[in-house]
Amino acid sequence: MQFLRSLVFNILLFTGLIFIFIIAIPTLLLPSKFTLFFGRLSANYIIILMRITLGNKVIFTGLENLKKVEKYFVASAHQSMFETFALQIPLNGPIFILKKELLKIPLFGWYLKKIGAIEIIRETTTKENLNFFDKINFQVNKENRPLLIFPQGTRVGPLDQIPFKKGVGRIYERLNLPCIPVALNTGKVWPKNSFMKFSGDIHISFLEPIMPGKEKDEFVKEIENKIYTEIKKYY
Numbered sequence: 124m125q126f127l128r129s130l131v132f133n134i135l136l137f138t139g140l141i142f143i144f145i146i147a148i149p150t151l152l153l154p155s156k157f158t159l160f161f162g163r164l165s166a167n168y169i170i171i172l173m174r175i176t177l178g179n180k181v182i183f184t185g186l187e188n189l190k191k192v193e194k195y196f197v198a199s200a201h202q203s204m205f206e207t208f209a210l211q212i213p214l215n216g217p218i219f220i221l222k223k224e225l226l227k228i229p230l231f232g233w234y235l236k237k238i239g240a241i242e243i244i245r246e247t248t249t250k251e252n253l254n255f256f257d258k259i260n261f262q263v264n265k266e267n268r269p270l271l272i273f274p275q276g277t278r279v280g281p282l283d284q285i286p287f288k289k290g291v292g293r294i295y296e297r298l299n300l301p302c303i304p305v306a307l308n309t310g311k312v313w314p315k316n317s318f319m320k321f322s323g324d325i326h327i328s329f330l331e332p333i334m335p336g337k338e339k340d341e342f343v344k345e346i347e348n349k350i351y352t353e354i355k356k357y358y
Contacts (some may be wrong), residue, residue: 132176139168151237166208175249178322179312183213185329192301192332196263197212198291200350201273202281202310209327210271217271218262218348233354239266256297263298274346281310287347292339301332304346306353326357333339
């Protein structure tokens with residue numbers, strides 16, 4: 124039965140997203156707010172589809188923490204593709220940091236460029252990457268949207284506790300903004316690189332903001348501890 128549910132979900136997921144991407148093509152010629160609308164539409168479509176086909180309920184907690192500071196950036200755990208869509212709803216279309224290869228995907232990559240996604244070539248030192256933090260600072264100051272980063276650097280298993288990338292500390296130091304950590308358990312129902320999807324509640328928790336002014340290594344340790352401690356509560 125779970126295989127059948129996963130099959131139906133995957134078919135409707137990709138056909139639905141392709142349809143949304145196609146009807147959103149004209150937004151590439153319009154202001155980015157129209158493209159961002161279709162990003163949130165995609166997120167809502169996926170949440171409804173998961174509820175109908177898999178019985179999942181998505182629970183956002185700690186949303187009040189988004190109102191405690193006027194400007195901030197978000198550092199989220201990363202367990203599946205789901206949160207890249209779902210977080211667009213409460214964050215109202217965030218600025219993404221992502222690997223350069225994603226920008227080369229037809230339609231999907233075009234939309235990412237349109238909404239001001241910031242690219243990085245992972246595990247290399249290039250002239251482009253040396254300007255990486257300048258790009259972030261410029262984009263955050265330009266847009267009235269929060270930056271969203273995944274400090275683990277890649278999707279991980281639900282209970283895997285890999286060290287956070289040091290780059291999140293440099294971003295925190297450079298932006299001089301509060302950081303809101305996000306803990307989640309999406310990998311429990313949508314494992315990375317898996318055809319199978321599972322039932323169960325999905326928790327996405329926005330934790331208390333970490334204010335600017337800390338030493339960057341101290342900040343990385345604190346946010347890592349906060350997120351992993353919260354994730355343990357889901358299991």
